[in-house]
Every structure is written in C-alpha cells, then in structure tokens.
Amino acid sequence: MRGFFNAHCHLELGFLRGVIPPGLPFADWLREVVRHKRTARREDSAAAVAAGLFELRESGTQALLDIDSLGTAPGPLRAVQMPAISFTEMIALDPAGAGSALAYARKRQEFEGPLAPGQAFGLSPHAPYTTTPDLIRAAVAAAHETGQFLCIHAAETPEETELLVHGTGPLHAFLHDMKALPDNWQPPGMRPIAILHACGALGPRTLLAHANDIDDGEVNLLAETGTRVVVCPGTHVYFQRGPFPLERLVEAGVSVYLGTDSLASNESLSMAREVELATGLAPGLSPAVIVGLADARRARDFGLEV
Template identity: 30%
Template sequence: MEEIDLLISARWVIPVAPEPLVHEHYAVAVRGRRIVDILPASEATRRYHAEEHVNLPRHALIPGLVNAHTHAAMTLMRGLADDLPLMTWLQQHIWPAEARWVGADFVRDGTRLAIAEMLRGGTTCFNDMYFFPEITARVAVNLGMRASIGMIVVDFPSAWARNADEYIARGLDEVMDAHKGEGLISTCFAPHAPYTVSDAPLERIRNLSNELERPVHIHVHETQQEIDDHLTHHGVRPLARLDALGLLGPNLVAVHMTQLSDHEIALLAERGASVVHCPQSNLKLASGFAPVAHLIEAGVNVALGTDGAASNNDLDLWDEMRTAALLAKGVAGRADALPAHAALRMATLSGARALGLDEEIGSIEVGKAADLVAVDLGRLETQPIYDPVSHLVYAAGREAVSHVWIAGQSKLVERELTQLNVDELAESAASWAMRIGSSDRAED
C-alpha cells in the first residue's frame, strides 16, 4: 500500500472541472500539499494507507471557494452605515472612519475576523484590496490562509502612503518582494478605481503588470454616476480609458461592471479580461445589475466576490452563488441563464483563473493544491437529494460547511476552527465597534 498523509472519502466528490461531473462514493488522496489521486472510495482504502482518513458519508467534497474581491479588514465596519447610496456611504461615513481608525492594528484585527468568517464559510482563497497590505499578508501567512494580496494604489494620501509613487514602491517592497516563494501568497496590483487613480500611475502599473506578470485588480463601471462623472472629466467611459492606457487585457480583473454596453462586453471578451461579480453588494448599494449571462455567453471569465463586509454585510460566497444564479435569470429573462454548475464554477475555478491561480487551485484535480471543502448535505433542510450541485447553490449555506483544508492542512473540523479562538475574535470586534461607532455618531 502507498503511504499518504490524508484520505478523504465522501458521498459525492464534485471536481468542478470537467463540468458537470459528479463522482459518487469517491475519495481524494493527499500527500503533502497536493492531490495525488481521485478514485472510488472502495479502491482507495485498498491502495492507500493514510496517516489520517476522514470519512464523510453524507457530504459533498468540493474545491475551496475563491472570493475574488474583498476588503478583508473592513469587516470591522460591518453595518456601520447601512442603506445609503455608494458615494454618500463612502464620502460621509467610510472614508472619514478610515482616516481616523485605519492602521496596522485595525488591519490585523479586521483581517483575522474576516479570515475566520471566510474559513467557516468554505472560502480558502481571497483577493484583497486595502491599506497596509503587508499586514494582511502577514496575518494570512500566520493562519495558513491562501490570499492574493492587492498592492493598493490611490492618488490621495492615507495612513499608509503619501502618493501613488509611494503606494507602488511600498507594495513592491513590502508585499511582493517580501513574499516571494511563499506558497500561499500571491500578489496583484490594486489601483482602486479610474476615478481615484490618474493616468501616470495607471500607465506605470500597466508596465509593471506586464513585466512582472501580475493581475490588475480594480473597481470599474460600478455605478451609472461613475460613468457620468467620468464622461464629464475625461470625455470617455472608464473602460475606454483603461483600454486606451493599455490596461484592458488578460491581466485585468474588473470588479462590479454593472454598466456595460454590448460593445464593451465584446471588447472584454476579445481582450481576455476577467470580471468579478459582487451581486449582493451591488444590490445593497443600488449600483445596478451586471449582465452576467451575456458576459459568460461572450466568453468572458466571470468570478464571484463578496466585496467588503461593510457593504454586503458578510463574506458569504454561498449567498453570492445563490444570488448570482437567481439574479442572472431575472436579468436575462431565462431560467437557464446561469445554471447551478456554472454558479459553482464562478465561485471556484473562475475565481482562480482571474487571479492567475487556476493551475494551482479552483478544481479537484491530480497535481493541484489540496484546497478542499466538505459540505454536509445530510441535514433535513437539504432532503431529498436529486442533484447535489443544485443543493449546493440553491439549498445549502455556509452553516453546512463542516471541514476545510488548505494545501492539505486542516483549518476547520466539524465547524470548529483549528487556529482561531472565536471568543477572542468577538471580544476584539466589540472593542473596535465601541470606538468606531462612537466616532461615526459624533461626525453625524
């Protein structure tokens, strides 16, 4: 018998690729960080001797979810200023709170809280955009969480940098160079948006992105007001400006994209850019509806993100999957516009592809990292079962996630986090809420 570190047997193994394959009574064999075999459970116990064998007779085993757009530390602002339009929310509440409170301690505590929430919801990789990205990276490394760390860039000063040049320099030095060779950390450039970053830094980011082969993660076409303001100031729509600057290509990860013409959809497909759909944040801020079905039909890679918990108000990719599938049907006027398998792919392999990580994660395949999630489908709320993938998207939720592994390491066992203390996290969050809430009320 061959020696392996971990054998996971499950009622269903759903690899995502190839779609829509579902294996029944299968097992996944893991040695070190990687998947070494996928085979019938009965055969697996004859072929392999595992240091640990986890038997999940009523569970679906899926790839870890990929949250392709977050502001993790903003979890400490969850519910701070609800039910407001985007620019009112940003300018009158979020930006003043950030100016007062955001620092290394805020980012450390907020990121720990966010990672705990994401792990309990089956997210094994997140793509972040926020200040003090070196702190976010350090927390992720310490907790064994996979993360794509955005090297934030804006034109205006913050507690982290004075100008665009300093943002770029600190990102390259303290994030990208500091984590070279770190298996769980990747990096991307993260200019905030076309309305907060001018042409010169965007051109520099284009050159660096091409040279270093890093994605460019940016909010684009989030609201109609953004489009109108950009036309007033630049004479073109934001996507056209990014195209003229040479940024519209395979490295572009364009977030939100609720305002798109047919021409722009075709251009995204032609250039090979990815779109990150954040349906619940877009709905909550009344930003609009991304034409997801049209994007996918055109050949655009569409991933899923939660946005930050300050505008969602959670980091629950299960809710995003369900909302994305239902909203796509309503917007397209077709019940088959976004099937369950496609929604699951958006939350896994499509997210990995957007981040340039699809050779490493996003599906259960031999040779890939063992980022795996077990979902308990044996509860009353998911009975009877005709199609486990349908249940994952339309009936189950994050409370059904029982086990999580990242690179073969256990992060959640029977709903219990292996490295984080829930009581300590709650106490920290309550302390921040007292400080931030009192200052927000004082501003009002």
C-alpha cells in the first residue's frame, strides 16, 4: 500500500491528547488550548512531537505539513527526516504588531537553521480573526520572496464569520477576554475568504485549513485562484460540526487534501482513520476518490519528494 500525506497537523499540541473533552463550543475549546499552552512545559510539547512523529510513521504517513508556534517541532522533525513543511505560526491582532510578528517568525526560522534535506519552512499567519490584513499582506510578500508556502486557518466556523463581519459573538468575547484586541478595534466587515482575497493571499502557494463556512461563490473563487484547501474529518467530528465542505470543494475542482489537525481536537494521528471518517462525512464521493486525496504523492504539490 502506498503511504499517506497528512496536510494539516499541530504536533506541538500532542500533550493535549484526551485533555479537552469533545462537545465544547469552539471559542470555549480555544480558551482551554490557550490556558494549557501558557502553562505547558517545553519538554512535554517536544516529547509529544516526537511521539506524534512515531505515530504518523507507524500508521503509514510519509509526508507532513505541520504548524509550529512553540518552536518545539523543528528539532524532532529534523531528526526523523520525513518530507515535511514546518509552518511558523504568527498571531497579531494589533496593526502595530504586524511587522514584528513577521520579523520574529523569520528570526525563529533563521535561529533554527536548515531542516533536514527534503524539509522546508513555511509561514502561517494563523487566521483572518487572529491577524491583521497588514500581517497577511506582509506574509504573502515574504513567502513570495523566499519561495515558502503559506498555511492559513480560514472560515473554520460561523462564529469566525460573525466576528469578522459584525464584530460580535463568542469569538469576540474570547479575544476581548484575552485582551488581544486593540482599544479601537473595528471588524473588517468582510467574510474570511474575501479578506484573504483582498490581501492577495489566494493562489496555488496558499493552503487554507478547514473552509467549512463558505458559500458557492467562495468555493468557485478558491477553484479559480488555484487555492488549496485541507479539511480535517476528525476535528469536524470532534466538534460535531454541520455540513462538511469536501464534496462541494472536490466537485468545483478545488485541490483538496486531508489532515488530522491536532490531538487537542482529534483522538488519533492515523490518516487511515481520517479517510474512513471522510467517507462517512462525504457520502457522495467514492471511497477511491477520498483515498486519493490522502495519497502520499500529493505532497509533491508542495514541493515535497515522496
């Protein structure tokens, strides 16, 4: 059997396996993740990364796209030499912080030094609701300059859309309580995909994670621009979310991939399980099509050799 390509993971959060019970609303789950990340010991996260890489290997994953915010993933990743991109995450909701967030991400990559042969860094402005248009534009320019790919969480929940369009809802309360919003913060008044489009962030060198809350026009825009999308069946099931976008995306011709997401919102890093869950969530697609989405050879779309 050929191996799998896991196109979305946060190995650094593996220490949260089984810690946050399923069923919490997304904003409440985020509060728990932030609380645990703040008190996490670096060695626990690094050990979870190493254990996660072992689990990926054992369950047939041959190539990986991973998000790194704590700096604990590049070392263990380098040691296993799996073809991979480590996306350095950036979060900054204050427009004044855009430049420093990008500069810090690039410094982290520089400090880390080169990864193993066949591995590369990428940039991840976390999401339209945790960054600013300035930071997204700057990340697009930096990625263009360095040849790195971008990964951005986008349109994950209706709450994200509500926050960005109206400035209200549970994610606004979350960011307010975190004191993450500047005093004069105003919502952009646009849906997540429109914000990314306006920032020049859509295109074949960008991977969007989730894209659950998207309308037909947005699906077509992703197809027209060649923007790539990774969906995460295990996380979808964990949050008991509504319609899964996989069928619509595939039918519109969008390049779609499957990922496990993190063990904070999934019980396993097995891609075979993701394929099985996706088959249940997208009954209109043949199992052969869904298995194909997770094929290791699809990592070549991101310049990875498998």
